[in-house]
Each structure stands twice: as structure tokens, then as C-alpha cells.
Amino acid sequence: MSEITTISMQKALNLALADSLRADPKVLILGEDVGTLGGVFRITDGLQAEFGSQRVFDTPLAESGILGMSVGLALAGYHPIPEVQFDGFAYPAVNQIISQIGRMNYRSRGTMPMPITLRMPSFGGLRAPEMHTESLEAMLAHVPGLKVVSPADPQQAYHLLKLAASMPDPVMFLEPKPRYWQKAEVDVTNPGNLQGARIAREGKHVSLIAYGAMVARCLQVAELAAEDGIEVEVVDLRWLKPIDTATVAASVAKTRRAVVVHEAPLTAGLGGEIASRITEACFDTLKAPVERVTGFDVPYPSGDLEDEYVPNVDRILFGIQRVLTYKRLGA
């Protein structure tokens, strides 16, 4: 029997953490201000009160310390769920993430797995100060040994976080900040299929491929395009490592046109990776080159310029226009 509630992503994440702490006594939450405060986004709200300060605890303010300590806790048999307060503050911990967390299972020939779920409020949309708004996904997805996932709505957030917290491998869990307060229905009893990508909306003229906060924006674009008779299919990638090429390719095989949308800078971003996979899988069926609508090769700008930087509805519609009107040479 299904049990449906309408809650925000923030609440969904909080519930997922509570459920994970309840399900497995080895699950721990650690980070800056995650205890009494409940995290700056209140994702860990009430958890210390319920589970105690041994299981949910504040650390000194040092990201490498938090992640390095998590490695040791994992070696001692725990499943740490560290929080980095904002995506841009994971940079001081990159050494631990890449050279330790991503490699320990390998280095130890499978005897020291790293069941660590690193939660990071990610991406832009809050007009926040510098480094509070970043897109690390391509960097993380590039690192062997890590898995990377980003939920797009409360239902995905709840179930993907619970899944990550039960996996034996390190999962970088990128939470789209601007979606924290959006409410939607969550069926807590029915996770659905959490593997790979998911079709968030069906359509036949063009595939929009996105993840995180950009999924909601692409769904909005699809609504607008529908008014002009263009049926947009929206693919919510969810897993950024590994990328579910099959679902993406199946969508593009049907629509024969693809636009990848992300907030991160264009160069060496995931858009290039996805476009390349689509080209390999759908070269013969593509009616136009794969388009990318992304951020620019500039540091994430401050709030005033954020709307110019993050792909907006117009820029995505232009991207769709480009693939729809593409003419082959000589055709």
C-alpha cells in the first residue's frame, strides 16, 4: 500500500536521514553545525535530539578533517554521512575525496570499502555569497571510485538518499539548493526504480537532458514549448556517475534531437560527455548535432548576475530551436 505525503525536499531529506539512522546503527551524521542547529539548511533538524550526539555530531570547522575522519570511521565499520555546508567548501577536502575516499577500496584490494555518503548543498539559485554556489559534478564524476547522484524533487531526494546511505561505495550526493523548499508528493513506500536516469516527461520532438535543479526548469520549458506544439521529452539523469547512457540513448533514438542542460561551465562539463555518448549511440538517427545549454566558462557570478549565467527558459528554448531548425549541408 502506498503512503503519499506532500513535503518539501528539505523535509524529504530529513526523513531519509532519520530512516537511515533508524535502519542501521552504524550510520553516523557529522559535519559543521549539523547537531543542535540541524544544519544551515536544517536538513539534519531534530536528528541529534532523536539519535543522540554520538550518532549526529558537530565537528570542528575543517572540511578535510570531516572527510578524512569519515574515512577512518568507515574503516572502523561505520557508514558516515558527512555534510559539507556548501558545495564550494568541499574544495578544501578535495585531497581526501579524491586521493583517499575514491581510492581506498582499490588501494586495499577491496578490503577497505568506503561507505561514505557526502551530502552537499549544490548549484546556484540562492543569490548566495561566493563559494556558496558551485557545480562540482564534472570534477567528481571524473574521479574513479566515486559515485555521483543528484535528486530533482522530493520523491527522488527521499529515496535516492536512503539508497546512497545503504550503499557500500562512496556516493557524492548533490542537493539542488533552490529546490529545498519546493513541495511535492512523496510516496515513501514506493521508491520505484532508482537505477540510472528517469523520464520525467514524455515527448517526441526533442530530448532535454538535465539533472538537479535544471530538471524543474526543463519541465517548465516543456510546458511552454507544448503551447507551440513542440513535445519535449525531459530526461532526469539522476546518476552523474555512472551515467545511464541506455536511457538517454533510447530517448534520443525516439526524438532524434537532444539538448543537454546544466549550470556548470561549458568546457569539460558533463554536457560534452553526454553529447559524446549520444553521438556514439545515435549517430545515424540524429537529425542535428547535440546542443548544450550551460553556464559559461566564468566563476559562478554573484547574485545580480546569476540569472544571466544559469540556463534560463529562453536560452533553453533557443537550444531547442537550434536542433529543430538544423539543416544538413546540401540538404
Added chain:
Amino acid sequence: MTQARNERLSTASTLEVPALALSSEQQRELYQLLETVRHLDLSAIAWQRQGIIPGYAPERGQEAAQVGSAYAMNRELDFIFPTYRELGVARAWGVDMVAYMSTHKASWHGGLYDPVASRFAPIQAVVGGSVLHAVGWAHGQTLNGPLNTSTDEPQPSGKYGVAISYFGDGASSQGDVHEAMNFASVFKAPVIFFVQNNGWAISVPTDRQVAGGSVAARAAGYGMPTIQVDGNDIEAVYAATSAARTHAASGQGPVLIEAMTYRRGPHSTSDDPGRYRSLDEERSEAGQDPVDRYAEKLQAAGVVDQTFLANALSNAQDEEEQVRAGVIALGSRPGQEMFDFVYAEPTAELKAQAASWREESEHV
């Protein structure tokens, strides 16, 4: 210029180190370990010159610090977090030497021994990288709760298993080491920070590396007790580590030990120490050789004689023969292993990459 090592014991220790009486049998065991490690270490340099292994990080001068400290730890309860220069620790702890040397043979990063079974973490190439892991593991012991003391067995080992993290004076400049010391003190984690201050971080001497007088002085600033010890004196190191272990195991939090040693010879087999110091300087600064020193002490005390020493050397030679043969016999790892250990749950994508590797490569 750097002064002789023993004159640089500038910081008073803040943890009292009770005198420890070792039995003659233990002393002989310690000496045998020292001699074995010395011999294996020198041999490994020769193996590199002979092309048996591509590279090695020698530890001559650090044998007493390594063997003495490892000997003080509890093999059932504790966990060791080494760097890349811990042959002596590994040998004293009982790690299989061929599996240990395999990392220098370039067989597998981290070595081929089982780090969980041997309670000796994989060899670590990142300077300072594993110091925080030791703190996390140690905090895990605290979270596990005190060891079962309900039996009638005496519990000389204390309430908690203890992590010991080895690193150098150069590594002590890394931010991670400072984060680790701060975390350990805040959480009162049962961890020993064991610094082998061998005077050099490749070509940079300690006085260009460590501000604040000494690594121990910095640790004191994090509120933990410290011990500075003559790292050429194996029994002093053993006593210091035992005291630190007792402190940490009883739940009183971390201790930092700074063992003052001297890295004789090169940093690695590809280093040229002639570019940053002379052999005369090395002789005048190194202090007394830790192996010779212990031999003299034990001889003077009548614990060992010439025959024992000759036997110890011949045992070491026999062991070296075996390890050497084992290292030579190590074949290349099967290529498939490249893919096998990336994840506990490999992704379909990685499996596909492994499959195409198999298809496209001849050496299946």
C-alpha cells in the same frame, strides 16, 4: 646549519614516561628485529640497483624508532596507519614482507598484504594523507564503547584499541595533520601521532620545515600531551610508546610522540643527497647508529654476546634471501584486477569497460 640531532631535543615532554624493564628475552627479540630491518632495508636499496624493484624509500637510522614503537602496540586491538617509509614498523608488526615490498616492486599501490587482517593500513603515498584516518578510526573505537571488561581476565590493554599514525616532520606542515591533531583533541580520540623527525623532508631540513620549535611543541598547542624521545634509543622509544598507548587506551585522548632520528642516505633511491648535504655533515649530525648502539648496550649488560650477534645477522641474511626470492617471484598482476577493486559494487559501465579491455587486449 642543522645541529646534531640529540641537541635538538628542545621541547620538554609533557607526558611522564615510566621506566620499563624489558626481559632479556625481549631485548634479544628487539635486537633481532633491528638487525633484520636494517638488513632488509639495505638490501632493498641493492635490489633497486640490481633492477629487481624500480624504487625504494630507505629508512636507515629510523629502525629503532620504528621497531620500538610498533613493539609497544597491541596486535589484537590496535591499528597502524603508515606512510611509505615504514618497513621497520611493518616487519615488527608481523606484516608479510614480500607483500609489503610488492608496493616497491610496483605490483599494487598500497601493497599486497591484507590491511584489515594485518591491522596495518595500505602504504600511503600522500604525505599526511592518513593521519586523519587514524583519528576517525580511533573515534570509532570510542563510539564502539569500552572494550568488554566483564571477564575476569586482567585488562592491561585499557578500554580502547588505539590507532597509531606515522608521519614525518615534513608531513607535519600539511593542513591535514593540524586538522587531525585538533580533531583528536576535541574528540579525545585514542590515537598516537608518531612523528619520525628524521631531520629532512627530501632536501629541506627540519628548521626550514617546522616553525614553533618542534612538532611536539605544536601538538602541545592542541592540548595533547607530548613526548620527545631519542629515536636512536630503541628502549626509550618503546617506553614512550607504551606510556602513550596506556594514556590513549584508557580514554584520556591523543598523544604525540616526536622521535628524533636522522635519515642517513637518500630520501629515495632516486634522490641525490649530495646536492643538499655532505657526507661529513651526515656523520656529524646523525648521532650514534641505533643498531650499533643497541648491540653495545646489550653486550655491556651481558644480554648478548658475539655469537648471538653473528647469529642475528645470519638470521637476517636468511630472511633477506627469502624475501628477495619472493619479490623476484612476484609476477605481474593480472590486468583484470585493474577493474576489480574500484568499487565494492562495480557499475555496469565499468564492467563494460573491463569487457572491452578483455576483448581488445592480447594478454588475457
